Amino acid sequence: MTTESVIRSLQNILPPVMRWSGAVARRLRLFNIAVEGKSSGNASTDALTLADLSVQELLVAALRDGDPILRTLRVEGEETTGDLARFSTTSNLAIAIDPIDGTKQYRDRTGNGYSIIVHLHDELTPLYSLVFAPEMGEHGTWVEVSPDRLVCGPDDPGRSARSVLDALPDLRSQRPTTDRRIYLIGFQHNDVRRARDVDSAELLGRTCDEMDGSIYPLMATGEYAGSLIHSPNIYDFPVSMHIARTLGGDALWVHNQQPVNYRDLWVDQRARMVRFPGIVACSEHRRVLNQLCQLAHDWNPVRYAD
Secondary structure, three states: OOHHHHHHHHHHHHHHHHHHHHHHHHHHOOOOOEOOOOOOOOHHHHOOEHHHHHHHHHHHHHHHHHOHHHHHOEEEEOOOOOOHHHOOOOOOOEEEEEEEEOHHHHHHOOOOOOEEEEEEEOOOOEEEEEEEEOOOOOOOEEEEEEOOEEEEEEOOOOOOHHHHHHHOOOHHHOOOOOOOEEEEEOOHHHHHHHHHHHHHOOOEEEOOOOOOOOHHHHHHOOOOOEEEEEOOEOOOHHHHHHHHHHOOOEEEEOOOOOEOOOOOOEEEOOOOEEEOOOEEEEEOOHHHHHHHHHHHOOOOOOOOOO
């Protein structure tokens, strides 16, 4: 097994099943599908629907059945559903899944920015990422980050999902890089206040309620310069980190400006998920990283006030 062979397998297996999962999510969204399950006290974190559970079940089954090589990896699912026991528990490579990123927006039908996310990582950094936002655009929007390409663009159900991705242009040298918008989340009831703090640093802070769409296409196309997130989870945020690092930037802990890695993690028992501890700044621009780290270096690194 090589990392390259694992990535090739994921590139072949994931696109069609993520497209199918997007269709399931769009259909389920028409119904009242909220379920109980998390109790951290934060509405965005605690939102859970049958779509989260159904999509993860589909993704885990596809990974299990698609290629025996994938069973030799760990699988980190934001939810507990799926045949997770079929996979390794000791591999240094892991596949992380966020079946519905933006569940509160999805459940409340307040926007089109929810997405389905799978990424591969080792203990230091993401190695391959695939995102499908089912309702951004007429047929959905893709983001794929691989070792030699960064692509983002509309889906076309008249062609195979893999052929659509292969036809999208590499954005590493074909995109604007001047936007100042920064996505903020995770500061509990202080997201808006922290966004205004970012405004004061000559950037443009945007909370999830102020952002139109999913952060991953917006970062991939240069419409957002990055993010500032309190204790981001390991299932969705790493795609932003992957985009930034592919473009020459980074994701840094603001208190020491060291690169984020998967060795130093925190198990959030309230939200039932694994997180990177503290506050993380992420951008393709080193200047923006410096601004965000200087701004937030003395903010409270503890997620919950009590």
